[in-house]
Amino acid sequence: MVKERARILVVGGGYVGMYTALRLQRRLRQELRRGEAEITVVTPEPYMTYQPFLPEAAAGSISPRHVVVPLRRVLPHCRVVVGEARSVRHAERTATVTTLATEEQGAPPEELSYDELVLAPGSVSRTLPVPGLADHGIGFKTVEEAIGLRNHVIEQMDIASSTRDPAIRDAALTFVFVGGGYAGVEALGELEDMARYAARYYHNLTPDDLKWILVEASDRILPEVGEEMGRYTVTELRxxxxxxxxxxxxxxxxxxxxVLSDGQRFPTRTVVWTAGVRPHPILAATDLPRTERGRLRCTAELTVEGHAHAWAAGDAAxxxxxxxAPGxxxxxxxxxxVRQARVLGDNIVRSLRGEPLRTYSHKYVGSVASLGLHKGVAHVYGRKLKGYPAWFMHRAYHLSRVPTFNRKARVLAEWALAGLFKREIVSLGSLEHPRAEFELAAGGKPPYDPKGSS
Known part of the structure; x- marks a missing residue:
């Protein structure tokens, strides 16, 4: 039983935010019912995105709605606030939050008070001052970006198929990915696989017409799977x-x-930026200690160093x-x-009940990566796998980790159906501007008429 009523504020609805709130919801079930505790989750989106499935969603192997988990469904005993934390003053136990309502009304941000703070805002794309990147670059961190990229690739194939200008055709069929980590390699592998399949339905395109380029600043890709598997991945992609x-x-x-540092120039309509991440900017708007890289200084018990009642885990910590080794x-x-979130939730409950905290300890077991349908690499428990076995392990592992039985069943069903039927190669780019046609009609502008009639 907790010593007194506890107001727990969770900033972020990603891996750490959702799993921590889920753990707290289970461990404090009686306290929540009696009103002795309350959990508030502040998140920009009302869902958690399972990011390892973004490449498959982009390739059409998984429906986008099955890559996300609705927070209100899995956290029925928590208050979910769709908005963004702008600042945190832990010394005063308050957080400044803007919500959809405050933005719509032009009202000042809300002040949320708390007793226990969990900072889990995750990370954002780490960009560099590259000329033209803000105008033409495409990210790959959200489900919206993944689906937008899928639509974009298919639209470029449509452009190339319908133009007679060789320069436009070449630029449309050139796809540049910057960053050789998980996101860049898996996204390129899945989309190249999808585009290769889609090319058979174009009368004047072949897979060899498409040009795929992976740019990496270091001397290796996929460092997480080891040097040998990284070299294999380079060979497989080439x-x-x-x-x-x-x-x-x-x-x-x-x-x-x-324009690349080695002097090569590639006219292209597609530059996908996956060159790393950085801590969320909200961390700079707090009075909590950070490292030189901008992450919160934490203890092995997942508390923020030197600050009671402040907790963090994941990308932010x-x-x-x-x-x-020490350090x-x-x-x-x-x-x-995911593992830190469980310990974090347990430690908050232990702290509220006056019990000793647990130390987070987990030895890294390895990594798996998909390179497209039936292709992958893995380095797990010292064993190295490639090709179909690695791809199967990648799917099995992530199926076991995607939250909720509902999502597991739906993803498994989609994989089973994908094995029986052909790939979907439809572009729904108009979804990004759903009101465009109505605005055209309401504005009194007639649609294009090739015959010139009114």
């Missing part, structure tokens, strides 16, 4: 006519021309890795985030 450029940087993409922090990945 066998599929993907240009893998190591030790190379994107210098500019202004005027729809990708620099958590000591007690299984590694080593846990890697900011999903494997740690």
């Amino acid at each position: 066998r599929r006519n993907v240009q893998v450029l190591l030790g190379t940087r994107l210098e500019s993409c202004a005027d729809r021309v990708a 620099a958590v000591p890795d007690v299984t590694a 080593t922090d846990c890697a900011p990945n999903a494997q740690h985030a």
Whole structure:
């Protein structure tokens, strides 16, 4: 039983935010019913995105709605506030939050008071001052970006198929991915696989007409799966006519021309930026200590160093890795985030009940990556796998980790149906501007008439 009424504020609805709130909801069920505790989750979106499935969603192997988990369904005993935390003053136990209502009304942000704070805002894309990137770059961190990229790739194939201008055709069929980590390699692998399949339905396109380029600043890709599997991945991608450029940087993409540090220039309408992430900007708007890289300084018990009643985990937190050499922090990945969230939820309950806290300890077991349908690499428990076995392990692992039985069943059903029927290659780009046609009609402008009639 908790000592007194506890107001718990969770900032962020990603891996750590959702799993921590879920753990607290289960452990404090009686207290929540009696009104002795309350849990508030502040999140920009009312769902959690399972990011490892974004490449498959982009390729059409999984429906986008099955990549996300609705927070209100899995957290029925929590108050879910759709909005963004703008600042946190932990010394005063308050957070400034803007919601959809305050933005709509032009009202000032709300002040939320709390007793226990969980900072789990995750990370945002780490960009560089590359000319043209803000105008032409495409991110790959949200489900909206994944589906937008899928629509974009198919639309570029439509443009190339319908134009007689060789320059436009070449630019439309050139796809540049910047960043050789998980996001970049898996996204490129899945989309190249999808586009190769889609090309058979175009009378004047072949898979060899498409140009795929992976740009990586370091001398290796997929460092998480080890050097040997990284080299295999490079070989596998090059066998599929993907240009893998190591030790190379994107210098500019202004005027729809990708200029690389080795002097190569590629006219292109597609630049996908997956070159890492950085801590969420909200961390800079708090009075809590941060590392030189901008992450919160945390203890192995997942408390913020030197500040009682403040907790953090995941991408936002620099958590000591007690299984590694002193001074080593846990890697900011999903494997740690999900496990940290469970310990974090338990430790908050232990703190409220005056019990000793647990230390987070988990030895990294390895990594798996998909390179497209039936292709992958894995380095798990010291064992190295490639090809179909690695791809199968990738699917099995992530199916076991995607939250809720509902989502597991739906994803498994979609995979089963995909094995029986052909891929979907439909572009629904108009979804990004659903009111365009109505606005045209309401504005009194007639649609284009090739005969010139009114």
